[in-house]
Each structure stands twice: as structure tokens, then as C-alpha cells.
Amino acid sequence: MDGVNSLVDAVYAKEAIVEELRRRVGEEGFRRASRDWHARRRPIPCGMTVHTGVGCSYGCLYCYIYDMGFTGKPQPYPLSGEELALALALNPYVAPGPRGTLLAFGSVTEPFMRETAWRAIEYLESTRRWLGNPQQVSTKTGLKGRLLEKFVEAADPRIDVLVSMTTLRLWKALEPGASPPEERMEFMRRLVEAGLSATLFLRPIIPGVTDREAEDILSRAAYAGVDKVVLGTLRVAEGILRRLRASGAVDMGEIERRLARWPRRGEQLPIYSRDLKEKIALKAREIGFKVLPASCSANIESHRQGCAACRLGPCGDLSRLPPASDREVARLLEALGLKPLKVSVKGLTVEAAIRGGRREAEIASYWIIGLLRRSPRVKAVRS
Ligand code: SF4
Ligand code: SF4
Known part of the structure; x- marks a missing residue:
């Protein structure tokens, strides 16, 4: 998908995918897909999240x-694989294709629980087949046996697998349903051995726990062949603080000291962790890891692409940013049914003025991020 035709072609390809999938799933399936949240939700910074289940037993x-x-x-997510692919194809913010919107499987649930693993594999297969977008999955399960084989068969061959670790010693207290850390390490080893991308997701960093064990976790992951790491901050809500305190496994004083204020009802707040991240990043680099700024960065790396869509980047290989001229981007926006008044590609930024409101500006922005991997500055102009 390079050059003028391919940018515009992504729009037409999406229409053709919708038409074909609608025919395959029938009117009832089409109704389910179009009402589903995947057909409407805006991507988040790590890309478009795909929910493989509802709830989590870990x-x-x-x-x-x-x-x-x-x-x-947990329950498997209710859409079939084709319905899920159709829902994503109907989503106005999603750009299809190998250079399109990043897909992140495993948000607000664990994809490979006993109850949902086959649904997750079905979704990996269907989105790969119908949309072809770069895939990433985050998990605390050490896949093995037949599930591992099916996963490797179904997923995008360049999929990035983010394997989460917080502790080696206290996992039974803190992550009682997750696979033992040694199984997660073994899973990463097998992925690397199979030529797939595995990234260590050291998240959440629990002060007094993860920072103390970081060197050990990093060394074991390096031994498994992993060379990329993403570090993630602990976010707390009232319920999380209550559960952590009741466990008696962590130093609550250290967590509370790092909170700017107490979370209000229904609110999540990150704790201060820059010092811990810097210390762990230093150690990770010493061991030979590439420390990535965000999970999407690992997806970009594994797909050998480049991205400069946000301030955390640029990430990956910028020489692989898709070429784009003002005219090409204007044609893309027109093909999306938008009315661009002005478009200007300035290095890693795309500025545009669009006739319309917030929704039109958002659609333009997400396609610029999705297909051009550049930072969008889109202004809506009401007539
Ligand atoms: S963090 Fe743990 S409980 Fe939450 S979704 Fe992931 S695996 Fe499930
Ligand atoms: S620049 Fe990096 S961190 Fe920002 S959206 Fe792109 S891949 Fe993600």
C-alpha cells in the first residue's frame, strides 16, 4: 500500500470487504456487527483494541x-470471526491493510483463558484473512501444545506477542489465575524459536516488587531470546488499593507515597514511577534490550515499519514511513467522503483543514495515523 493509488485503494478495499462479509454473515450477522462496539469505537494510542472475551478469571x-x-x-466475545472482521471494517476510524490501523488483542481481558482462547484464535485468523492489519496480542498465558500450534498458524506471521510480567516471586498472590512466570518465559522462548516477535511487557511496575525483581526478570527473558521490553506504570483505583492492601504482599506505604492524590470513585490514577522506569530501563539496556516507549512501538518494530504519530516516537524505521504528498492525502480524504479545504504534509506531520465537525476531523486524523503513521493536525471548519 504505497503511493497515491494505494492510499485511496485502502478506502475502496474496505468497502469491498464490507460487501463480501455482509454477504457471508447474512443480515442478522450484519446487524450484530454493525451494532457492536468494534464498529464504532475510536482507536486508542496502541491502536484499535479487539476484545476477545468479556470478563477475566485471572x-x-x-x-x-x-x-x-x-x-x-469470562465469556467468549459474542461475535463470530467474520462478524468481528466486519465490525472493524464498518468502523469509520479503522484503515485496513498491512500498513493500516494497528490491532491490539487482549484489552480489558486475557485472550488465552480456557474459556476464550479459541475465540481469540478465531479473531486473529479472521482479521488476518479479511483485513490484514498489523496484529499484537498481550497475554499472561504461556501457550503450549495444540493451542500454541493453532495460534502460530492463525496469527499474522509478524504478530508481536507482549508477554506481561510483574513478579517472579509473588505471582500467586498478585496474579493468581495467570500462568506461572516460567511458563510465560517458555512461551516467549518458543515464539522466538519459531521466528515470531516476543516483547517483554514489564507492567505494572509495582514499587518494592517489580523494581526489585526487574534484573532477574529481564535476565530470564533475555535468556529466552527476547530483546525488546515495554515498561508500564501501575494505575490504581479505589478497588485496586483495597485488594493490594488486603493481600499483604506489597508495601502500600510506597504505593500511596507515589500517588499525587487519592483516586475518586470510578477513577484510575497512575502512580509516580519515572524513577523506577529509568532505573529499570538502564538495567535493560545494559543487558541488551531495546527499551520501547509504548506497546504500539513493539507492534511497529515487529512489522518493520516506522511511525511518528505521537510524541513518544518516532518508532521503528522511519525510512519505511509511507510516502505521502499533499495531493495524495487530499485524495484519500475525499475518498473517505470528507471535504478537505487544505492539506499540507510537513515532514512527520500532516496538517489538514476539513469542512465539517469533530467527527469528520477525527476520521481524518485516525486515517492519517493509520495509513501515514504521521502526527495529524486536523482542523474542522464549519461552513
Ligand atoms: S490484568 Fe489480569 S485480571 Fe486483568 S485482564 Fe489482564 S489477566 Fe485479566
Ligand atoms: S510514534 Fe511510537 S509510540 Fe507513538 S503511536 Fe507511533 S508507534 Fe506508538
């Missing part, structure tokens, strides 16, 4: 999903 004490109303009794 019960991590630091997890925010229970404070969002999700339960510990």
Missing part, C-alpha cells in the same frame, strides 16, 4: 477491569 489484584464492572467469569 484475578490480578492490580487489574482495573473489575472496577470497570467486568466480572471474574
Whole structure:
């Protein structure tokens, strides 16, 4: 998907995908897909999140999903694989294709729980087949046996697998349902051995726990062949603080000291962790890791692309940014049904003025991020 035709072609390809999938899933399937949240939600910084299940049984004490109303009794996500691909193709913010919107599987749930693993594999296969977007999955499960084989068969061959680790010693107390850390390490080793991309997701960094174990975790991951790491801050809500305190496993004084203020009801707040991240990043680099600024960066790296869409970047190989001229971008926006008044590609930024409101500006912005991997500065101009 390079050059003028390919940018515009992505729009037409999406229309053709919708038409074909609509025919395949029938009117009832089309209704389910078009009403689904995947057809409407805006991407978040790591890309478009794909929910493979609802709820999670792993019960991590630091997890925010229970404070969002999700339960510990997971169900596979209700759409079929083709319906899910159709929902994403119907989403006006999603650009399809190998150079399109990044897909992130495993948000607000664990994809490879017993109850949802086959659904996750079905979604990886269907989105790969119908949309072809860069895939990333984040997990605390050490896949093995038949599931691992099916996963490797189904997923995008350049998929990035983010394997989360917080502790080696206290996982039974803090992540009671997750795979033991040694199984997660073994999973990463097998991925690397199979030529796939595995990234260590050292998240959340729990002060007094993760920072103390970081060197050990990093060394074991390096031994498994992993050479990329993403570091993530602990975010707390009232329920998380309550559960962590009740566990008796962590130093709550250290966590509370790092909070700018107490979280209000329904609110999540990050703790201060820059010092811990800097210390761990230093150690990681010494061991030979590339320390990436965000999970999307690992997706960009594994797909050998470049991205300069946000201030955390640039990431990956900038020589692989898709070429873009003012005219090409204007044609893309027109093909999306938008009315560009002015477009200007300035290095790593795309400025545009669009006739319309916030929604039109957002659609333009997400396609600029998705297809051009540049930072959008889009202004809506009401007539
Ligand atoms: S595995 Fe993920 S979604 Fe499930 S409880 Fe743990 S952090 Fe939350
Ligand atoms: S520049 Fe890097 S961190 Fe920012 S959106 Fe792109 S890949 Fe993600």
C-alpha cells in the first residue's frame, strides 16, 4: 500500500470487504456487527483494541477491569470471526491493510483463558484473512501444545506477542489465575524459536516488587531470546488499593507515597514511577534490550515499519514511513467522503483543514495515523 493509488485503494478495499462479509454473515450477522462496539469505537494510542472475551478469571489484584464492572467469569466475545472482521471494517476510524490501523488483542481481558482462547484464535485468523492489519496480542498465558500450534498458524506471521510480567516471586498472590512466570518465559522462548516477535511487557511496575525483581526478570527473558521490553506504570483505583492492601504482599506505604492524590470513585490514577522506569530501563539496556516507549512501538518494530504519530516516537524505521504528498492525502480524504479545504504534509506531520465537525476531523486524523503513521493536525471548519 504505497503511493497515491494505494492510499485511496485502502478506502475502496474496505468497502469491498464490507460487501463480501455482509454477504457471508447474512443480515442478522450484519446487524450484530454493525451494532457492536468494534464498529464504532475510536482507536486508542496502541491502536484499535479487539476484545476477545468479556470478563477475566485471572484475578490480578492490580487489574482495573473489575472496577470497570467486568466480572471474574469470562465469556467468549459474542461475535463470530467474520462478524468481528466486519465490525472493524464498518468502523469509520479503522484503515485496513498491512500498513493500516494497528490491532491490539487482549484489552480489558486475557485472550488465552480456557474459556476464550479459541475465540481469540478465531479473531486473529479472521482479521488476518479479511483485513490484514498489523496484529499484537498481550497475554499472561504461556501457550503450549495444540493451542500454541493453532495460534502460530492463525496469527499474522509478524504478530508481536507482549508477554506481561510483574513478579517472579509473588505471582500467586498478585496474579493468581495467570500462568506461572516460567511458563510465560517458555512461551516467549518458543515464539522466538519459531521466528515470531516476543516483547517483554514489564507492567505494572509495582514499587518494592517489580523494581526489585526487574534484573532477574529481564535476565530470564533475555535468556529466552527476547530483546525488546515495554515498561508500564501501575494505575490504581479505589478497588485496586483495597485488594493490594488486603493481600499483604506489597508495601502500600510506597504505593500511596507515589500517588499525587487519592483516586475518586470510578477513577484510575497512575502512580509516580519515572524513577523506577529509568532505573529499570538502564538495567535493560545494559543487558541488551531495546527499551520501547509504548506497546504500539513493539507492534511497529515487529512489522518493520516506522511511525511518528505521537510524541513518544518516532518508532521503528522511519525510512519505511509511507510516502505521502499533499495531493495524495487530499485524495484519500475525499475518498473517505470528507471535504478537505487544505492539506499540507510537513515532514512527520500532516496538517489538514476539513469542512465539517469533530467527527469528520477525527476520521481524518485516525486515517492519517493509520495509513501515514504521521502526527495529524486536523482542523474542522464549519461552513
Ligand atoms: S489477566 Fe489482564 S485482564 Fe485479566 S485480571 Fe489480569 S490484568 Fe486483568
Ligand atoms: S510514534 Fe511510537 S509510540 Fe507513538 S503511536 Fe507511533 S508507534 Fe506508538
